Amino acid sequence: MKELRVNAARIESRIRELGEIGRNAQGGMDRTTFTPAELEAREWLKARLRELALDVRVDEAANIWARREAAARGRPVEGELPVIAFGSHLDSVPNGGRYDGALGVLLALEVMQVLRENGVETRHPFELVSFSAEEPNPFGLSTFGSRTVSGKLGRRDLEGVRDAHGTLLVDALRAAGGDPDRFEEARRRPEELAAFLEVHIEQGLRLLERGIPVGVVSAITGIYRESVTVVGEANHAGTTLMGNRKDALMAASEMMLAFEAACREHPSEETVGTIGTIENRPNAANIIPGEVRFHLELRGKTREEIGEALDAWAARAEAIAARRGVRLERKLLLDQHPVRMDPLVADVCAAEAAKLGYETLALGSMAGHDAAHMASLTRSGMLFVPSLGGKSHCPEEESRIEDIEKTANVLLQSLLALDDQLNR
Numbered sequence: 001m002k003e004l005r006v007n008a009a010r011i012e013s014r015i016r017e018l019g020e021i022g023r024n025a026q027g028g029m030d031r032t033t034f035t036p037a038e039l040e041a042r043e044w045l046k047a048r049l050r051e052l053a054l055d056v057r058v059d060e061a062a063n064i065w066a067r068r069e070a071a072a073r074g075r076p077v078e079g080e081l082p083v084i085a086f087g088s089h090l091d092s093v094p095n096g097g098r099y100d101g102a103l104g105v106l107l108a109l110e111v112m113q114v115l116r117e118n119g120v121e122t123r124h125p126f127e128l129v130s131f132s133a134e135e136p137n138p139f140g141l142s143t144f145g146s147r148t149v150s151g152k153l154g155r156r157d158l159e160g161v162r163d164a165h166g167t168l169l170v171d172a173l174r175a176a177g178g179d180p181d182r183f184e185e186a187r188r189r190p191e192e193l194a195a196f197l198e199v200h201i202e203q204g205l206r207l208l209e210r211g212i213p214v215g216v217v218s219a220i221t222g223i224y225r226e227s228v229t230v231v232g233e234a235n236h237a238g239t240t241l242m243g244n245r246k247d248a249l250m251a252a253s254e255m256m257l258a259f260e261a262a263c264r265e266h267p268s269e270e271t272v273g274t275i276g277t278i279e280n281r282p283n284a285a286n287i288i289p290g291e292v293r294f295h296l297e298l299r300g301k302t303r304e305e306i307g308e309a310l311d312a313w314a315a316r317a318e319a320i321a322a323r324r325g326v327r328l329e330r331k332l333l334l335d336q337h338p339v340r341m342d343p344l345v346a347d348v349c350a351a352e353a354a355k356l357g358y359e360t361l362a363l364g365s366m367a368g369h370d371a372a373h374m375a376s377l378t379r380s381g382m383l384f385v386p387s388l389g390g391k392s393h394c395p396e397e398e399s400r401i402e403d404i405e406k407t408a409n410v411l412l413q414s415l416l417a418l419d420d421q422l423n424r
């Protein structure tokens, strides 16, 4: 299948065409889930899929699936093989870009078209999927479609959920073709799937800065968050000598800089830390601060790496607290584990890219994706396309067609290689 290639001109024109649906006056994309624009994008996609004579189905969570049946491909078929699925999402954040999610769906569509035009048969059925509501949305349920398919969301989670205008999620879901009454039937069993592969834009600068056209994702980044309170002693800002103070804000400041240092010093550049909120009490010009609270967030591609940076910081923070005579209180808020992508899928992607003569980079996702949930069902992997300026979730979001074409060819060849190599 060496000669099979995607059609870059066709991909480019479809990026433009789909990019018109939900485009706002600032050139950004307003295609939040279940809005009229997003429903129009769904219709656009379904029409393209039907043109390819695929079996198009909208499941109970309003995910769009398009199936292409298997054929023997010259080999004896020992029973029916499970599905190789691939795709991403069509919804956007408010005033987002044309590539986040949509690119993965368009490249999946391109793969289906190339297979049809060339009469390629596969041993596994192939299914394109466009997941519902991947982005944070007015109903407060992100990665909605993939969480439902992987059995993490059920009917109960829909009950009483409304957006700010009072629209019920179940009504919005129905309008998109879903069925809240039979919601759990959208679940798929692990036996039904052989693999899942998603293409997405990187949304960072790692590929671009290295001049590498294709990223192979090794893990979906984990997120750890805690609330930290530093308790000192509020006192008179004039009559308390410097040596007698237990200034909570000065202690917290030192701890925050120690946190930055712990993250910078960590050997993995994908271990990143942020302190995004701070509260100072009583927050008055003539009172020494008595209590400071801040949120600390760490992201990394393994639990160990997150743990290492956290421990390095905690040891320093304790020492600072002891030296300054303040108390440190820590409360866990979120510990979302990193999800490893399947090594076999990643190896196949890297090998196919190498055969095509493209350099690849193994990297962590740094953001959440549908593939994280699909990984609990089946072997899953992701390919990243470089993002110009590292920009995403904004109108300036863009990727070069040369990089998109290369990644699309890697997707096509990797799906065929998985079809060859997987025997279940």
Ligand SMILES: [Zn+2]
Residues within 6 Å of the ligand: 089, 100, 101, 134, 200
């Ligand atoms: Zn996305």
